[in-house]
Amino acid sequence: MPDKPVVERKLSELGDTTPERVVARFAEVREEFDRQAVTHSNDPESWRLFVIYWTGRKSGVLSQITDNWLKPASKELKPIVGQELNKLKTHVEATLEEKRKEIEAVAEQSAAARDQIDLSLPGVERAIGTRHLIRQTFEELQRIFLSIGFRVVEGPEIETPYYNFEALNIPEHHPARDNMDTFYIEGSRGGHLLRTHTSPMQIRTMEKEKPPVRIIVPGKVYRRDNPDSTHGYMFHQIEGLAVDTDITFCDFKGTVEYFVREFLGPQVKTRLRPSYFPFTEPSAEVDATCHICGGSGCRVCKSSGWIEVFGAGMVNPTVYGFVNYDPEKLSGFAFGLGVDRLAMMKYGISELPLLFQNDVRFLRQFP
Numbered sequence: 001m002p003d004k005p006v007v008e009r010k011l012s013e014l015g016d017t018t019p020e021r022v023v024a025r026f027a028e029v030r031e032e033f034d035r036q037a038v039t040h041s042n043d044p045e046s047w048r049l050f051v052i053y054w055t056g057r058k059s060g061v062l063s064q065i066t067d068n069w070l071k072p073a074s075k076e077l078k079p080i081v082g083q084e085l086n087k088l089k090t091h092v093e094a095t096l097e098e099k100r101k102e103i104e105a106v107a108e109q110s111a112a113a114r115d116q117i118d119l120s121l122p123g124v125e126r127a128i129g130t131r132h133l134i135r136q137t138f139e140e141l142q143r144i145f146l147s148i149g150f151r152v153v154e155g156p157e158i159e160t161p162y163y164n165f166e167a168l169n170i171p172e173h174h175p176a177r178d179n180m181d182t183f184y185i186e187g188s189r190g191g192h193l194l195r196t197h198t199s200p201m202q203i204r205t206m207e208k209e210k211p212p213v214r215i216i217v218p219g220k221v222y223r224r225d226n227p228d229s230t231h232g233y234m235f236h237q238i239e240g241l242a243v244d245t246d247i248t249f250c251d252f253k254g255t256v257e258y259f260v261r262e263f264l265g266p267q268v269k270t271r272l273r274p275s276y277f278p279f280t281e282p283s284a285e286v287d288a289t290c291h292i293c294g295g296s297g298c299r300v301c302k303s304s305g306w307i308e309v310f311g312a313g314m315v316n317p318t319v320y321g322f323v324n325y326d327p328e329k330l331s332g333f334a335f336g337l338g339v340d341r342l343a344m345m346k347y348g349i350s351e352l353p354l355l356f357q358n359d360v361r362f363l364r365q366f367p
């Protein structure tokens with residue numbers, strides 16, 4: 001730094017009384033400036049302070065020279081001091097401007113480097129999920145029934161015993177309740193339970209709507225089963241119901257056969273075996289010829305050639321009594337499809353738990 005006192009004192013005090021001395025004094029100041037410019041140029045903060053030190057409006061070196069050297073200079077020396085000061089100012093300004101451009105260029109360069117996209121790098125791969133096999137099966141089943149005039153309704157998973165049992169002709173102490181042991185909600189008034197089938201929506205729909213009714217009811221249902229390779233405490237079901245003034249057993253059989261062929265393939269044959277459900281009469285188990293062996297017998301069908309697909313039947317007239325439908329004028333059929341079971345059958349899955357373990361190695365097989 002030039003000695004602060006040097007620019008704070010008058011030239012006359014410094015003994016610079018001739019033009020030569022003045023020129024030499026300015027040359028010294030300029031050399032000092034150049035030296036400092038080099039030492040302060042590497043660090044932005046240091047450079048900032050350097051700029052203020054030289055050009056600050058009040059106490060910057062250039063201002064001090066103006067105040068202390070130029071203003072009080074003698075008449076003879078004033079022109080040369082002014083001239084030298086201007087040269088110094090021009091030099092200082094040019095140097096600072098050059099450095100400013102340099103700093104900006106460096107900043108731009110590093111910003112450009114930061115923003116540069118390397119097109120040769122592999123992109124970020126985001127795994128795209130697929131719909132779960134159960135969801136796919138739901139959609140397939142719904143598609144089949146929607147195409148023949150059914151519509152989808154959904155209902156609560158927490159039900160009252162009335163809708164889950166009584167109105168479906170399963171009174172208390174009825175042995176059919178043993179197969180449908182479920183989970184009860186503790187402390188709820190009226191003893192709510194987790195529905196054991198989606199059949200309660202038969203009742204809830206018929207209570208609200210006049211016939212004809214053609215619905216399917218997809219959803220989760222619950223049983224207090226010990227989990228094994230084909231049972232769980234939760235599974236998926238689609239309940240179906242068709243009620244109108246002229247529905248016959250032929251309509252029932254035709255619908256069942258159409259569904260099985262659509263779902264398992266046109267070559268598959270069906271048969272009905274007598275069965276029992278409290279809310280249908282007559283009731284039937286629907287069997288299909290094994291879609292793996294075509295009926296000749298294999299491991300999947302346990303060598304019988306037939307596979308049990310689902311349970312169904314004509315709506316028990318007793319049920320109509322619960323919803324104020326006239327059993328003399330109306331008839332209909334109902335069925336209950338086990339979605340997990342149908343998916344396992346169609347895709348050759350032996351273990352039910354595989355459907356719920358969320359192992360992507362398993363799920364990826366069903367894109």
Ligand SMILES: [Zn+2]
Pocket residue numbers: 290291292293294295296297298299300301302303305306
């Ligand atoms: Zn078979």
